[in-house]
Amino acid sequence: MRNFALTILLCLLTFNFYAQDFDGYVVKNNKDTIRCKFNVGTNLFDSSIFYANSVKKKVKVLINGEKVVFKPYELISFVIEGTKRGSFKFVSVPEDDYQNFYHEIIEGRVSCYYLYDSNPQGGEPLPVAYLYKNGVLKEISVFVRNDVGEFIIDNPELFHKWMNGNPYKSHEFYQAIRDYNDYYSKKDLKSENK
Numbered sequence: 225m226r227n228f229a230l231t232i233l234l235c236l237l238t239f240n241f242y243a244q245d246f247d248g249y250v251v252k253n254n255k256d257t258i259r260c261k262f263n264v265g266t267n268l269f270d271s272s273i274f275y276a277n278s279v280k281k282k283v284k285v286l287i288n289g290e291k292v293v294f295k296p297y298e299l300i301s302f303v304i305e306g307t308k309r310g311s312f313k314f315v316s317v318p319e320d321d322y323q324n325f326y327h328e329i330i331e332g333r334v335s336c337y338y339l340y341d342s343n344p345q346g347g348e349p350l351p352v353a354y355l356y357k358n359g360v361l362k363e364i365s366v367f368v369r370n371d372v373g374e375f376i377i378d379n380p381e382l383f384h385k386w387m388n389g390n391p392y393k394s395h396e397f398y399q400a401i402r403d404y405n406d407y408y409s410k411k412d413l414k415s416e417n418k
Contacts, residue, residue, distance in 0.1 A: 246274065248311075250285060250294060250302040260285040260292075262304050272308035277340035277349035279304075279314060279325055297322035319361035326354060329398070332405030333357065334375045336398060355401070368394045376404045 244266040249259050262285055265278030282295050283302060294302070296316035302325070304312045314325040315337070326337035335356040340349035353364040355375050364371045369387060377383050386392050386400045 244272075244274070245286070246304045246306050248302060248304040248306075250283075251300045253298065253300060255300070258287055260287045262302075263291075264304065272306075273348070274304060274307040274309075274312065275340075275349055276312065276314075276327055276338070276351075277342055280340060281324065283314075283325065295322070296325050299325075301328075317356060317361055319356070319359060327351070329353075330401050330405065332401070333408045334401050334404055336401055337361075353397075364397070368397055372397045372400060376400065379404055379407055382407065 245261045245263055247259075248262050249257050251257050262279075262283060264283070265275040266273055279302075282293050283299075285292050285294065285302075299316055301313060301315045304314075313328045313331075315328050316322050316325055317337075324339055326339055328335060328337055330336040337354045337356060338351035339354060340351055343350050355362050355364060355371065357375050360375075362371060362374070369389075373383060373387050376386060382400065382404055386397075392400050
């Protein structure tokens, strides 16, 4: 009896997700936007917690009552709405030969994405951060300063602050990317108003 209970508990911890429907939309390669329901993996104990690794290679949707499966080469992006943590936007990128859907964390001149891997200990998927700029997609390694520096080097002042760690700590690379994008957004806006 004890072994049976232990086996059940182990199964629950290992396979702690099931499918749940969420509202959202897909953007097809021809730029058509279609409202749909997403059937994605969620936490067994809280169905409003969506597991992003369940849409890494394909996404299952319901469009006008018809089940459709999309792979990264078939969509520009999609957005899943109504999860406990808000909306999630995923994009496909040609630089990985349209093999994966990336969770878009920051959109801009430099974009930041997460690609999720299964957690070997169960629980929520583990994010792996990527940067994207001008057709270059790069996984952020343990050498965060150098990786991010390559993407912001064309802004010498910000690059210098980032590389010297003042005011940015290495785990604050998101803020450095946001500051970089804000700088160029303002610069682009000024040049449009001239």
